[in-house]
Amino acid sequence: MPLVYIGLGSNLGDREATIRRALKLLAAGGGIEVEAVSSLRETDPVGYADQPRFLNGAAALRTQLAPRAVLGRLQHVERALGRDRSGPRFGPRTIDLDLLLYDGEQINETGLEIPHPRLAERRFVLEPLAELDSALEVPGRGSVRALLAALQ
Numbered sequence: 001m002p003l004v005y006i007g008l009g010s011n012l013g014d015r016e017a018t019i020r021r022a023l024k025l026l027a028a029g030g031g032i033e034v035e036a037v038s039s040l041r042e043t044d045p046v047g048y049a050d051q052p053r054f055l056n057g058a059a060a061l062r063t064q065l066a067p068r069a070v071l072g073r074l075q076h077v078e079r080a081l082g083r084d085r086s087g088p089r090f091g092p093r094t095i096d097l098d099l100l101l102y103d104g105e106q107i108n109e110t111g112l113e114i115p116h117p118r119l120a121e122r123r124f125v126l127e128p129l130a131e132l133d134s135a136l137e138v139p140g141r142g143s144v145r146a147l148l149a150a151l152q
Helices: 015-028 067-080 123-132 144-150
Strands: 003-010 032-037 041-043 054-063 096-102 107-109 112-114
Touching: 003 015, 003 123, 015 032, 015 054, 015 067, 041 123, 054 123, 067 096, 067 112, 096 112, 096 123, 123 144
Parallel strands: none
Antiparallel strands: 003 054, 003 096, 032 054, 041 054, 107 112
């Protein structure tokens, strides 16, 4: 089964409980197995500073689902956990689930870009990915280690 990496984030409510609930809901829907979850870390908001700090991490999943179906499942779980997209871009949210990598593929379609377009600029994404797999390669961009070093 393809190996998929997702980003996990929350800055409203019981952040850790919401992230744990999101992982359970992802697996409960069938076709997705949670293989590993990074530690969760406090991070400052990016892009919209006037909001609470985030709790961020990443998870490795095995899935039978195609990339767009995985994205659909992530969005479904976000909605089920109260994600409201009517506020400012990069604003506060109960849960944020980002499809970061899908089995080494590169996809650029309307509404679906893999690797995630901002993955290489975000320490709060790269650090948990490196924790899950220190040798992980980002298609077309290099290793997670090299991307992290470039942010120093």
